[in-house]
Amino acid sequence: xxxxxxxxxxFLITAALVFTLFRxxxxxxxxxxxxxxxxxxxxxxxxxxxVSLLMALTALAGPVPRWAWTxxxxxxxxxxxxxxxxx
Numbered sequence: 001x002x003x004x005x006x007x008x009x010x011f012l013i014t015a016a017l018v019f020t021l022f023r024x025x026x027x028x029x030x031x032x033x034x035x036x037x038x039x040x041x042x043x044x045x046x047x048x049x050x051v052s053l054l055m056a057l058t059a060l061a062g063p064v065p066r067w068a069w070t071x072x073x074x075x076x077x078x079x080x081x082x083x084x085x086x087x
Contacts, residue, residue, distance in 0.1 A: 007056040014049035018042070044078035051075040 021042070022033030036042050051071045058064045 004056045004059050007052040007059070010052040011049045011056070014045055014052075018046060018049075041082050044075075044082050048075035048079045 018033075021036040022028060022030060024032055037046075051068075052075070055064060055068055055072050058068045
């Protein structure tokens with residue numbers, strides 16, 4: 001159950017932060033938000049968030065299939081590359 005909660009938290013926090021990319025000074029700034037998606041950091045975080053939501057949904061439905069674990073591994077590796085580059 002904890003894994004489902006953590007995966008949902010990853011998704012919700014990332015979705016909220018991506019939402020803020022499209023806002024500037026209280027106004028919608030769509031071009032600014034689109035420009036943010038040219039960076040690997042943003043893309044890897046979005047990938048990890050999408051796969052986290054998928055993992056939570058599949059875990060609620062029953063045993064998690066191997067392909068979902070593989071996608072989670074890919075998302076985690078992408079975020080790890082970002083972290084190691086920053087370190």
